[in-house]
Amino acid sequence: MxxxxxxxxxxxxxxxxxxxxxxxxxxxxxxxxxxxxxxxxxxxxxxxxxxxxxxxxxxxxxxxxxxxxxxxxxxxxxxxxxxxxxxxxxxxxxxxxxxxxxxxxxxxxxxxxxxxxxxxxxxxxxxxxxxxxxxxxxxxxxxxxxxxxxxxxxxxxxxxxxxxxxxxxxxxxxxxxxxxxxxxxxxxxxxxxxxxxxxxxxxxxxxxxxxxxxxxxxxxxxxxxRLLPQSVEHLQTGRIVAWPAWLAEHGQETIAALAAIGRPERFFTMLRHAGLTLATAQSLPDHDAYTGASPFDRFDAKTLVLITAKDAVKCRRFNDDRLWVVHATAQFxxxxxxxxxxxxxxxxxxxxxxx
Structure with a gap:
């Protein structure tokens, strides 16, 4: 509980x-x-x-x-x-x-x-x-x-x-x-x-x-x-774009981030430090099952939404064209x-x- x-x-x-x-x-x-x-x-x-x-x-x-x-x-x-x-x-x-x-x-x-x-x-x-x-x-x-x-x-x-x-x-x-x-x-x-x-x-x-x-x-x-964004994958089509190229292409659009991980603020901080301005950042409980209505309905239709790879394995069923998965690489x-x-x-x- x-x-x-x-x-x-x-x-x-x-x-x-x-x-x-x-x-x-x-x-x-x-x-x-x-x-x-x-x-x-x-x-x-x-x-x-x-x-x-x-x-x-x-x-x-x-x-x-x-x-x-x-x-x-x-x-x-x-x-x-x-x-x-x-x-x-x-x-x-x-x-x-x-x-x-x-x-x-x-x-x-x-x-x-x-x-x-x-x-x-x-x-x-x-x-x-x-x-x-x-x-x-x-x-x-x-x-x-x-x-x-x-x-x-x-x-x-x-x-x-x-x-x-x-x-x-x-x-x-x-x-x-x-x-x-x-x-x-x-x-x-x-x-x-x-x-x-x-x-x-x-x-x-x-x-x-x-x-x-x-x-x-x-x-x-x-x-x-330290985790750094390496690439971004369009969840619906599987198209993968290197982080610098994605930022250059979409960085001026309205972008939100949503995460259901232990410390979502780490994900949001990583994105901001990598040059992204987030219009909003939403947290869900860790391990959220995404079984109910789509949590992405709260965002405007033109807003791109970045999610973690951990969340992506549960979000394909929404078939939402706005979702992009951030693949981070660990630097040790x-x-x-x-x-x-x-x-x-x-x-x-x-x-x-x-x-």
């Missing part, structure tokens, strides 16, 4: 400092810490409960609740590992999809209603096979049965799913860093900040011109990611971080799987 807007805003603001609201919620955060500690202790005491497979597993997750930019990292990692000779596959929760006891698998043409918008986008852009289920080991086993050629698995989210063994852990954060450093609900963190001591890579997703957050305690490799510093991940994976010797 989504919180009312005013309560969501109040929490987000309180999570950036240790103010009154955060302090009042602190006793509940202590309970959260206890639950987290007991869960970790249970898996440490019974390592046989952790599912491990014959291929290496990379988990891409976050500590800060909500969207931090994991999907672009997963896509970039799939592409980089393939360039190094790997055959990657992806497992994911399949947020928003109605899943029963069995995991679903696909390679391309993954209906977002059946797989969730992010897995659908990942396989569309990378052609990597995906498997979805809240039980990550179940998804992994289904992936390997359907695609035995996969030799490295990337878990999209799942940092906190300790039942899935992993060889490399990547945390994605944004300019908010660790917020006030407290766990839910007094703070925005799913786990205490010291969890970063155990990860291999911390990727900070920044909007153009945004400063990096204060340094954390992690000994991991630190990477900065240092640029060779994924090369180092590939090198580390070569040295991984995963134990045999359990039945």
């Amino acid at each position: 989504k919180l009312p807007v005013f309560l969501h805003t109040a929490l987000q603001n309180s999570w950036q400092r240790k103010g009154l609201l955060s302090t009042l919620l602190l006793p509940f955060s202590l309970l959260t810490r206890c639950v987290i500690a007991r869960k970790r202790a249970a898996y440490q005491k019974h390592p046989e409960r952790v599912y491990r497979t014959t291929v290496p597993v990379v988990v891409v997750g976050n500590l800060y609740v909500g969207g931090t930019g994991k999907t672009p990292v997963v896509i970039a990692l799939v592409q980089a590992l393939r360039a190094h000779g790997w055959t990657p596959g992806v497992v994911s929760r399949g947020y928003g999809a109605q899943l029963g006891d069995h995991a679903r698998t696909a390679r391309r043409d993954a209906d977002p209603r059946l797989f969730g918008d992010e897995p659908s986008l990942i396989t569309l852009l990378t052609a990597a096979p995906v498997a979805v289920h809240p039980n990550r080991p179940r998804a992994l086993r289904a992936l390997q049965r359907a695609f035995p050629e996969v030799d490295v698995v990337i878990s999209d989210d799942g940092l906190q799913h300790l039942a899935l063994g992993r060889d490399i852990q990547i945390v994605v954060q944004d300019g908010r860093g660790l917020g006030n450093g407290r766990v839910l609900p007094a703070g925005p963190l799913r786990e205490p900040p010291e969890r970063l001591r155990e990860v291999n890579v911390v990727i900070t997703n920044l909007t153009p011109g945004e400063a990096a957050p204060a340094a954390d305690m992690s000994p991991a490799q630190h990477v900065v990611m 510093s240092p640029a060779d971080w994924a090369d180092q991940v590939s090198h580390a994976l070569r040295n991984v010797a995963s134990p045999a799987p359990r039945d």
